[in-house]
Amino acid sequence: MVHSDPISTDNEGEQRDSESRLQQVLLGGHFAVTAELNAPDSADPKDVYANAQALGDVCDGINATDGSGANCHMSSVACCALMAKAGYEPVLQVSCRDRNRIAIQGDLLGAAALGVHNVLCLTGDDVSAGDQPQSRRVFDFDALHLLRTAAIMRDRGVFLSGRKLTTPPRFFLGAAANPFVPPQDLRHLRLAKKIEAGAEFIQTQYCYDVPIFEAFMRRVRDMGLHERVHILVGVGPLRSERAAEFMRSRVPGVHIPDAVVERLAKTPRKQKREEGIRICVEIIEQVRQIEGVQGVHIMAYRQEEAVPEIVERAGITRRVAMKEERPATTKSGLKD
Amino acid sequence: MPGSEWLKNRPRLLEAVYAASKSALRLLHPLLKRVAPAGWRERVFVWSEEVSKGYLFNCQMCGQCILHSTGMTCPMNCPKNLRNGPCGGVRQNGHCEVIPEMPCVWVQAWRRDALMGRYGGEVRVLQPPVNRELQNSSAWLNLLDGVDVERPPGWSTIELEEIESG
Ligand code: SF4
Numbered sequence: 474m475v476h477s478d479p480i481s482t483d484n485e486g487e488q489r490d491s492e493s494r495l496q497q498v499l500l501g502g503h504f505a506v507t508a509e510l511n512a513p514d515s516a517d518p519k520d521v522y523a524n525a526q527a528l529g530d531v532c533d534g535i536n537a538t539d540g541s542g543a544n545c546h547m548s549s550v551a552c553c554a555l556m557a558k559a560g561y562e563p564v565l566q567v568s569c570r571d572r573n574r575i576a577i578q579g580d581l582l583g584a585a586a587l588g589v590h591n592v593l594c595l596t597g598d599d600v601s602a603g604d605q606p607q608s609r610r611v612f613d614f615d616a617l618h619l620l621r622t623a624a625i626m627r628d629r630g631v632f633l634s635g636r637k638l639t640t641p642p643r644f645f646l647g648a649a650a651n652p653f654v655p656p657q658d659l660r661h662l663r664l665a666k667k668i669e670a671g672a673e674f675i676q677t678q679y680c681y682d683v684p685i686f687e688a689f690m691r692r693v694r695d696m697g698l699h700e701r702v703h704i705l706v707g708v709g710p711l712r713s714e715r716a717a718e719f720m721r722s723r724v725p726g727v728h729i730p731d732a733v734v735e736r737l738a739k740t741p742r743k744q745k746r747e748e749g750i751r752i753c754v755e756i757i758e759q760v761r762q763i764e765g766v767q768g769v770h771i772m773a774y775r776q777e778e779a780v781p782e783i784v785e786r787a788g789i790t791r792r793v794a795m796k797e798e799r800p801a802t803t804k805s806g807l808k809d
Numbered sequence: 810m811p812g813s814e815w816l817k818n819r820p821r822l823l824e825a826v827y828a829a830s831k832s833a834l835r836l837l838h839p840l841l842k843r844v845a846p847a848g849w850r851e852r853v854f855v856w857s858e859e860v861s862k863g864y865l866f867n868c869q870m871c872g873q874c875i876l877h878s879t880g881m882t883c884p885m886n887c888p889k890n891l892r893n894g895p896c897g898g899v900r901q902n903g904h905c906e907v908i909p910e911m912p913c914v915w916v917q918a919w920r921r922d923a924l925m926g927r928y929g930g931e932v933r934v935l936q937p938p939v940n941r942e943l944q945n946s947s948a949w950l951n952l953l954d955g956v957d958v959e960r961p962p963g964w965s966t967i968e969l970e971e972i973e974s975g
Pocket residue numbers: 886887888889890891894895896897898899900904905906907908912913914915916
């Protein structure tokens with residue numbers, strides 16, 4: 474099966490100037506906004522476009538989750554490919570839970586070929602967190618192996634096996650950090666390891682406890698890590714105290730202080746949604762003041778429509794200059 | 810196993826035993842190689858590791874032991890098999906995301922590493938992917954033969970460079 478590559482993307486020269494718009498925004502010193510897309514339970518691309526549309530105008534990057542919470546949804550590679558085609562800036566989440574190193578490296582190449590330039594490397598929630606706990610857990614790699622392998626493919630132009638790639642992918646590589654769970658006093662050291670493995674940007678777990686985050690950032694700054702990696706703080710609106718209770722008891726790694734839950738509980742039912750957004754906006758305003766924070770990552774589960782409002786009220790609306798590259802999307806989505 | 814729990818919380822003692830066994834094995838290895846056939850060596854070593862490390866560390870026989878880099882806590886007891894943990898799912902009480910009644914082995918690893926003298930700090934070293942081919946083989950023999958430190962060729966392209974550039 475000999476095939477030529479008629480549209481070689483690698484003719485702009487050898488140097489790895491980034492194709493990631495997210496990276497350009499961060500390198501430009503702007504306060505970046507990314508958000509999480511709910512991958513649909515659907516085979517229709519329109520559902521991806523519909524979810525992306527609310528986010529596209531206010532975000533520098535849109536993350537497509539990879540079976541988040543170990544629940545099955547449309548694959549992240551497919552969501553990202555659709556978004557890239559529609560002119561959005563996708564961030565591909567790759568988890569180590571479901572695929573071994575052979576599948577992962579193949580997906581990385583495929584995603585790059587489909588126009589994906591940002592990759593978030595994750596270990597992944599355990600299968601027991603989802604609705605198919607009977608599944609086999611893979612975890613052939615951990616998140617750091619994944620990061621380093623993606624960096625090797627990009628910088629050395631080889632697979633982990635050493636076999637050469639014809640055209641290496643160009644990636645802006647990211648990882649997660651969770652400063653809110655034990656061992657809190659050592660979490661910055663794992664961040665350091667992730668940077669060593671190749672992380673260029675970080676999106677943190679939901680931040681509802683700013684003092685813990687501040688302590689983490691102090692240690693990060695003491696090690697100078699904030700100068701080696703772009704840190705985006707995870708935030709998200711809570712719909713009610715029940716949603717908060719569910720998240721902190723059932724979603725792995727989410728820490729929500731009692732004060733936040735009580736504040737929602739005390740709010741009259743009709744105003745809970747508004748209160749959740751207000752808390753989110755307040756947290757953004759606070760973390761923005763912390764030295765070393767370069768953006769926020771908004772995870773508004775099933776509340777994408779709230780994201781533009783949050784961005785505007787937090788006063789971080791970016792003059793997203795990339796819009797014109799994107800074909801106009803209509804309510805019915807793009808034609809393929 | 811209360812006995813092994815008592816020992817596990819004494820990583821300094823364990824690392825001393827580890828270092829001593831390593832030197833002793835290094836000395837004995839050439840002799841062993843001459844008197845004992847390979848198949849026999851493997852069987853005896855696998856058996857004694859299963860018994861001793863099984864009792865002490867709940868060893869999972871991955872065949873590439875990094876106990877001294879993980880506070881003398883076996884990382885293969887992590888249900889996610891992390892070699893560079895802990896994950897972001899650790900519970901507020903320090904227990905595992907997957908097995909709520911088990912303390913996260915990686916939280917223990919970092920804590921115990923801080924107590925260690927000889928190998929303390931090694932938990933910060935980036936560990937390469939697990940070589941699944943070595944599962945159920947003798948980590949001691951793999952160590953003596955240098956098999957356990959072999960890296961996938963692609964991985965070495967970066968490690969070598971780091972060594973060269975100091
Ligand atoms: S909580 Fe600890 S032991 Fe459990 S899966 Fe995560 S790293 Fe492994």
